[in-house]
Amino acid sequence: MFKFSDLSDKEEDFNAQDHLLSPKKFFEKRRIAKKVYVFDLRSSEDYETSHLPGAHNLPFENFEDSIYQMPFSGEIMLYGGDQKELFSAAEILYDNGFEIFYFIDSYDSLIGGVDASFIDISQKAQEHITSFIKDSAEKFQGISIIIETKTELKANYSIQFIELSATPAEKISIDFENFQVFVSNEGIPYLEGTEVDLNDKGELEAFNPNMSITEISGSVEEQIQHVLDEEV
Known part of the structure; x- marks a missing residue:
């Protein structure tokens, strides 16, 4: 006791x-x-x-x-x-x-206290972002990590490029060497640990271990067990 x-x-x-x-x-x-x-x-x-x-x-x-x-x-x-x-x-x-x-x-x-250490952007992803901005004649200033919250510890993550002329409303900016990363204030609690990399199609993809919602497959029993494991 x-x-x-x-x-x-x-x-x-x-x-x-x-x-x-x-x-x-x-x-x-x-x-x-x-x-x-x-x-x-x-x-x-x-x-x-x-x-x-x-x-x-x-x-x-x-x-x-x-x-x-x-x-x-x-x-x-x-x-x-x-x-x-x-x-x-x-x-x-x-x-x-x-x-x-x-x-x-x-x-x-x-x-x-949010800074660049909250996000792990692979070297390939950084090169892709820098190249995209350069090829666009500097029309873009960086990327926005869009975090769609689902529960207190789960969210969906996606990425879009932000034009130089755009001023993202209610977003904080994080400086990297050749570009900026934007995230909404509501997304801050879900940002730490986020990884940005290129997928098999050569597209930017954001994922956060423990927080990203993953697709469930298999039998009904396997899907239920997956949900239970996620909540443990």
């Missing part, structure tokens, strides 16, 4: 750096963990405005009183709007015997 402990039971003091993640590591952990629980410690108003898909809203002022409701298995991840509150929440978890938990210093730094 799980038993809460107090600070006096700890042999070592809490070290926040052991649990603090960069934006990339936070999204990566969320993507690959088998059982993860994400908590948004901001106000309900901020949560309703924008939040990570699947995150549970638990305002910081209610955090300590709700500690007994925290899952005893799996990995806990925290983000919020105030660095001091997040450090305090992480220490509360530590003081009460939780060991596998992570946090990032703020929601803004999480969403604003």
